[in-house]
Amino acid sequence: MQLTDFKALTFDCYGTLIDWETGMFEGLKPLTSRLATPPTRDQVLEAHARHESSQQLQTPTRIYRDLLPIVYKRLAEEWGLSASWEECVAYGQSVKNWPAFPDSAEALRYLKRHYKLVILSNVDNESFAASNAKLEVAFDAIYTAEDIGSYKPADRNFDYMFEKLETLGIRKHEILHTAESMFHDHGPANRHGLASCWIYRRHDKDGFGATMHPGDMPRYDFRFNSMADLAKAHREALGG
Numbered sequence: 001m002q003l004t005d006f007k008a009l010t011f012d013c014y015g016t017l018i019d020w021e022t023g024m025f026e027g028l029k030p031l032t033s034r035l036a037t038p039p040t041r042d043q044v045l046e047a048h049a050r051h052e053s054s055q056q057l058q059t060p061t062r063i064y065r066d067l068l069p070i071v072y073k074r075l076a077e078e079w080g081l082s083a084s085w086e087e088c089v090a091y092g093q094s095v096k097n098w099p100a101f102p103d104s105a106e107a108l109r110y111l112k113r114h115y116k117l118v119i120l121s122n123v124d125n126e127s128f129a130a131s132n133a134k135l136e137v138a139f140d141a142i143y144t145a146e147d148i149g150s151y152k153p154a155d156r157n158f159d160y161m162f163e164k165l166e167t168l169g170i171r172k173h174e175i176l177h178t179a180e181s182m183f184h185d186h187g188p189a190n191r192h193g194l195a196s197c198w199i200y201r202r203h204d205k206d207g208f209g210a211t212m213h214p215g216d217m218p219r220y221d222f223r224f225n226s227m228a229d230l231a232k233a234h235r236e237a238l239g240g
Contacts, residue, residue, distance in 0.1 A: 001195065001221055003230075003237045008116040008140075008170045009197075010161065012152075012179035014098070014123060016199050017108070017227065018131050021045055021210050023098025027091050031076055031083065045210040047075060053183075053212050056122070056151040063124035063146045068092040095123065096130035101201070107227035108137040114234065116140040116170060120161050120177075122151045122184065141168065152184040158192050176221070178230070181211040186218035197222040199230065 014020035025041055028048070032038050039047070051074040055067055062070075069088035076083035111117060117139050121128060124146040132139070141164060145151045148160045162172055178197040179185030189196040198220040202209055224230045 006176040007174035010118040012185045013121040015180040017104040027094040060150040065092045095127040100134040103228035105136040107231040110231045153188045182214040183212045190218045196220045
């Protein structure tokens with residue numbers, strides 16, 4: 001299997017292209033700064049992952065910017081803090097401020113010359129539009145949890161993507177799913193027989209950060225520590 005075998009790259013966005021862990025950690029500082037003993041960055045992210053995953057299961061049709069305020073409220077309760085609803089809502093709106101990884105835009109510009117680029121994200125459309133501006137590329141298709149009515153790792157998100165990509169002339173065997181999260185993306189990719197590429201943004205850290213532990217580790221076909229490394233490997237595969 002070679003990188004050049006595929007017609008489309010389908011991306012998870014948050015954690016892969018957008019640095020959601022930094023965005024979350026900064027957005028939660030109104031809470032964590034009030035704790036007598038602030039938790040570590042990874043403890044904050046892991047607590048966020050627990051409440052986010054639980055809420056996505058309970059309210060799968062609630063859009064992401066309206067789901068995050070509930071996560072914020074649950075975190076405040078877990079940490080014994082009070083939080084106004086206005087403060088919770090402000091956190092839901094913070095997705096628009098989450099930064100792109102420094103290498104994402106340049107790598108996407110390069111890859112756009114060789115692949116169809118597609119987003120399959122758990123975000124809502126309004127929040128993604130702000131993130132897309134930071135990524136500086138026109139994606140060929142964008143499928144969000146708001147469009148689908150459920151959140152990854154639900155199989156229906158991938159089924160939806162396969163159905164819609166067929167209308168663009170792209171079949172499953174022509175797709176390389178490119179993502180950081182083992183829980184949200186590589187596990188479902190395995191279940192669907194979908195080739196996948198792990199962008200291991202947390203390669204220098206322990207644990208799974210803002211994503212749930214996937215249980216048994218899914219397999220993957222390629223692994224790179226950054227989008228820049230993926231683009232470099234593609235150039236080399238072309239003999240460049």
